[in-house]
Each structure stands twice: as structure tokens, then as C-alpha cells.
Amino acid sequence: MSAMFHVEDLQSPLVQPDWMNRIFKGDCVAAMNKLPEKSVDVIFADPPYNLQLEGALHRPDQSKVNAVDDDWDQFESFQAYDAFTRAWLLAARRVLKPNGTIWVIGSYHNIFRVGAIMQDLNFWLLNDIVWRKTNPMPNFRGRRFQNAHETMIWASKDQKAKQYTFNYEALKAANDDLQMRSDWLFPICTGNERLKDENGTKVHPTQKPEALLARVLLSSSKPGDVVLDPFFGSGTTGAVAKRLGRNFVGMEREQAYIDAATARIAAVEPLKGTDLKIMTGKRAEPRVAFVSLIEAGLIVPGTVLTDSKRRYKATVRADGTLACEGLSGSIHKLGALLQGLPSCNGWTFWHLEKEKKLVLIDELRKLIRDQMAAAGV
């Protein structure tokens, strides 16, 4: 039935079930259970992450971080979160067509529980996809790595479901004729795309970027398909689905989000025919850290670096810092320190001595970049 859909039919009430391209208010489990079983092609779910935040967090400039402390993200325990997860995944499973697929996005706080429960419920994991953020929030206290990504799980209904939609060729063509990888690079949702109310404050705390949803839908759905989002929020899934000629169904408990999403989707102009192409995320020039040269074996810890006039000498340490007469720091910091300058580009300051000739470490960085480019990274 869905294969017979034409993009132009999307808005026609004659061929469209009355539950399509609508947002249902209320609990998503109850709402999904009212839909006919095996009726949606793709599910995209952005459930609460169960962040378990304790106290307030301040930036180094003393400003307070606007935490996600909404009621919907509060759970008594892991058990409670698991029960919640199991319930909505079961309801989602019922409405999913036999060859449909489901996407769930999360962070390390919740994604492991979600993934395990999906496996327990017999979903068949196809990939985990890493959304690498170009501009993640820093770690302000310096006690962990900067949490710079989120994880999506992509799964079919069960192991035997082999006929799911995957637009392999389109993705490959869009990715410079290289297979689309499991790590995707996108900015977080900011600027004009971010929905704001009349006071200029964000409408929803966790609005996802449209580019992310676009790649999700372009890879795993066809024009005319039905995309269900049980945690509809600000309606990114609906907006992108409409723009790409897909139908949507959403569930959302808060009226404010429903209103914002409704207005947002109404303003979306669907693309037509040949415009339904895949867009790719900008691939930034790969930044190479000095420690990569050590990791790649181009520089061995203990190596002595010097400047072009051999005035200063510094020793490379295993951790990727330089040391010189009690001073130490990054290639940049130590270069600045030794010269008494406010700053220094270590890449164009430090040299390696090879057979009495000086080689700028920036030359080694170019080698790494070439390798990365050759690998299509």
C-alpha cells in the first residue's frame, strides 16, 4: 500500500488514514496502541535520557548551565526507567510493519539500557550510529572527556526481517562514492533553526538538528512512508518528514510543544520529485592533535625538537607534551613560554632533526592529514 503512494497524495484525505500527519496528545503508549498494528514504516524515538543530575553546574565564568531538569526526565530508579522503556518499545513494536525499522537516540546515561531492552524484545540491531557534534558543550570541571557525541541505534523488527529499506546507493553517492559510515558529523541545533518563544528562550530543551533527521529518513525510508515519533517534542521528525515527502505521526504530552510543532510543520514546504536528494553534512578539515604524531609512530617519546635556529630544545613526552629545563606544556604553550611571547604556533615552530636536517613538525601533520584523506575520513 505504501509503495503505491505518490508524494502528491500526501495531503489527500481520501487515501490517508485519519491518524496520519497528526500529533496525538498524551502518553505515547496509549496513543500507539490506538493505531492499527503493523502500520508504520519507520519509528524515530528520542526518549528521556534519565540524566540523573545532582547539583547545579556553573561555567568557569560563573554563569549557570541550564540543566535539563524537566519532570519528564525524572525516574525513580533504573528499574523504573527500564519498565518505561520496555512499555514504549513494545507499543512501538506493535505498530511497526514487519519490514519497518526503528531508530532510538540516547546518551551514555540511557542508551545501554535501551539497547539491551531492544535486544531482549527481539529487535535486531543493524547499526549503532554515532552523532559527532561539531560544537558540543565543554566539560567545565575538567574531570572527564568532553562528551562530544550521542548514539543512535538502528534496528529491524527481528532477525528474519531482511527487506527493510536502506538506500545504500543514494547514501554512497552522497558521500563522495564512499559507503556511508556509522559516524556522522553535525552541529547541534542552534541559530535560526532553534525554536524560540516570544521571550527568545528555547521552546524545547533538546531539539534535534534537522540535518540529523534528514539523513535518518533519507537512509531508511521512501517518499510516502509513514514515520512515527512517540516523543515528538518540538516536531523535528515531523518537519523533516514533511519536507522529504514522508508522512508522520507524533505523540506528545505537553500542549506547548504540540503548538510549537504544529506551527513549525505548517510552515514547511515539501520538496518535490527530483529535489528529494540526500544532503550531506559538511566535513570539516580534520584537525590533527600533536599526540597523533606520537600515536602514529612518526615521533617517539624522548625525541628532541628544536626551533629553526636551534636556540631551544625540548623533549617529547609520552603524553604529547614537551619538556625543557623544568618547563613543560603543549607544543604551543612551551614555544610561547621559551620565546617570552604571548602565543606561538607550535606546528610552525618546532622541528625534528633528521640526518642533520630540520623537518618542521607541520610536515608530519600533513602526512597524517593525507592518510586521513586517503581513508575518506
Added chain:
Amino acid sequence: MSAMFHVEDLQSPLVQPDWMNRIFKGDCVAAMNKLPEKSVDVIFADPPYNLQLEGALHRPDQSKVNAVDDDWDQFESFQAYDAFTRAWLLAARRVLKPNGTIWVIGSYHNIFRVGAIMQDLNFWLLNDIVWRKTNPMPNFRGRRFQNAHETMIWASKDQKAKQYTFNYEALKAANDDLQMRSDWLFPICTGNERLKDENGTKVHPTQKPEALLARVLLSSSKPGDVVLDPFFGSGTTGAVAKRLGRNFVGMEREQAYIDAATARIAAVEPLKGTDLKIMTGKRAEPRVAFVSLIEAGLIVPGTVLTDSKRRYKATVRADGTLACEGLSGSIHKLGALLQGLPSCNGWTFWHLEKEKKLVLIDELRKLIRDQMAAAGV
């Protein structure tokens, strides 16, 4: 108790337990349970993830699980994998020091189960780290995204364990003075680094690159620490630990891997001395009380301090507190109070006026620290 060797360079055998820098043959749970509790600083684990169809799965008692694909037995195999995972994680938890951390690497086949069980066992997740492969294996069937990454979970023993080792400043310095992100880019293990037998076939199917382990150990351990790897395999953890001046303990069931790892580690030349020094930041500096500046005669009671924009003025009292219009307190408290901020670093807020130029009191603290260093304190 087989396959022993000593790494003379690390620590004197007199102070080194007899189980250190050795590979124990057999089941890792039994071997870990023979070690003293709370005795290792870091655990790196690369557990098997041969779940449903990919060959044999071993229960904790080493009996094999038959790989079958009907629903019930699939659930059965997940259960067996969970039991296996719970068993080795519990044993690992016992030997881990209270402020130790654990790393577990896996793919979407197993990492969600592992992560959920870690949370269930009260491990506190610090980060999930994505190892992005520059050269992953292509997806041959074109039915999924190219699986281009693996996931590592980094966790402390529990939520209260805050004193875990994290060499933040060193990582940041090595990364061009930007804090290290949760997505790491490394090639897979190939070429000379890949262990091969006399026939040229790889010794171990999932040998991890040394660069990956190096970043793991450089970020979360100190020289002299003990690193345990319960699934030792080809010994990457041991080789990198030795090279970086850490001690190791390994568990491995297959003699062929033990032999390969033993030879591999014996050939490793440890880095020495300053090459291993870890860059530290202000946190590691000795604490200086403000009153020391008064005691040292650098500031006289009655001196007026001001901020960088001369908005606030406060008088230094003999006891090392500041006073300003009826308010008083430490340099920090008063700075926070005057600005209406939750906190304030008085050292970088208050200035001394010297010949119409402002001098930050942090500069005076540096003088004191230099004196302390010269005195060998």
C-alpha cells in the same frame, strides 16, 4: 601460575607482589578472585562478543552455549551472555581499588548489555568513548552502514568515587590545548604492529592498536599503576603498559595467545624518566594561604586591594581577611559577595596597586610558590 616474567625496570621485585606483570592462564573470574581485593588501579577489558550466531559462546562455567536462532534460545543466549558478563564484572569490581576506573570495549553486538550490567552493578559511567576507525572493514552486502567504530565505556567504581585518575591537563596539552573529546580517531591494527605467526596469518582476530591503549592508559593511569586485563589476548594492554611504565596483570585461556603476548612484551623497551612525566595543572600546585603573603611581607595589613576595573575596594586585615563597607571575609568570599556571584577565585580577582599599575595577587602567590619550591617544600 604459568608464564611468568619480571619487568625489572618497573619496580623492585622486593616491593612487587608476585602476581604483578604476569599472565595467568585460565578463566579470568577464577584468576581475578585469587588476587587481593582493591589491588589494581585500572582495568581494561575487551570481552568476547560472539553472541548469537557467531560461533561458540561460553558460560561462566566454560560450558558452551549452542548457537540456535529460535526466539527462546536466543533469549537464552542473551541470558547466558549476561551471566557471563555479570560474573567477570563482579570479579573485576572486587580487585579494583576504590578510586580505580574500568574500561570496557565492545561493539553494538554486546556493548549495550555490558553497559546496562555495569550500571546495575553500581559502576558509575564517566564517559562512553567512540573509537572511530580510519580504515574500517567495508560492509560487503550494502545492507547497512559501514560499521566504522567501536565503543568504550569508562567508569568509576561508584558514584561517590571522585578521586579517580584523569590526566586532564596532559590530554588537553597534547590536543592543541583543547580538551580531549569523546570521539577518538585511530587506524585499526595492521602492518608490522599486527602479530602474525610463521605462516603469516594473524595470531589474534581482534588485536587492538597500541595507540588506542596508549591514550587509555595515559588518560586514566599514572606511572607505576597496576593495569589489569582479564581478556589479555595478544597482550596489547601489557605491551603498552610496560612501555609507559605501568605494571600489568593479565588473564588468558589460550596458551597460544599467552606465548605470543609473552614474547611481545619481553621485546618492549620501557620509556624512562622524564619522558613519562605527566603534565599537571594548577590542581597539583601546593596550596598557599592568602595570609602567607602577609606573613612574607609581600602585603602589609591595611593595604587596599581592588578588582581589574577598580569597581570594588577592600582593605587587608592582619588575619588575612578582607574588609569592605561592613562586609568581610576571605579573598574568595568577599569577591563573591561583592559581585553577587555564587563563588569567586580571589586570587584572580583582587589586585594590588603599585605605582598606578595593577598587580594581580596571584602573581604574589607565584613568588611564594617559587620560594617553597626553592626550599624543597
Added chain:
DNA sequence: CTTTTTGCTGAATCCCAGA
């Protein structure tokens, strides 16, 4: 008008020594 500076913010499980 153009360029530079300053300010704000984003799914965050974010300190630690000493009393």
C-alpha cells in the same frame, strides 16, 4: 558601513582537602 569585541548558550550524570 565594516570590522572587532563582548556576551550568551548548548541533553552535564563535572572538586576536593582538611576538620
Added chain:
DNA sequence: TTCTGGGATTCAGCAAAAA
């Protein structure tokens, strides 16, 4: 064990304000 309080800690992107 808990509590107190010193004092350490941020990256990219956008927009408004200032120069």
C-alpha cells in the same frame, strides 16, 4: 563519617554591541 570552604574550570557558534 559528614561538613566547610578554598579555589579551579570552557568550546564553538551566533548575535548584539562597540569601534
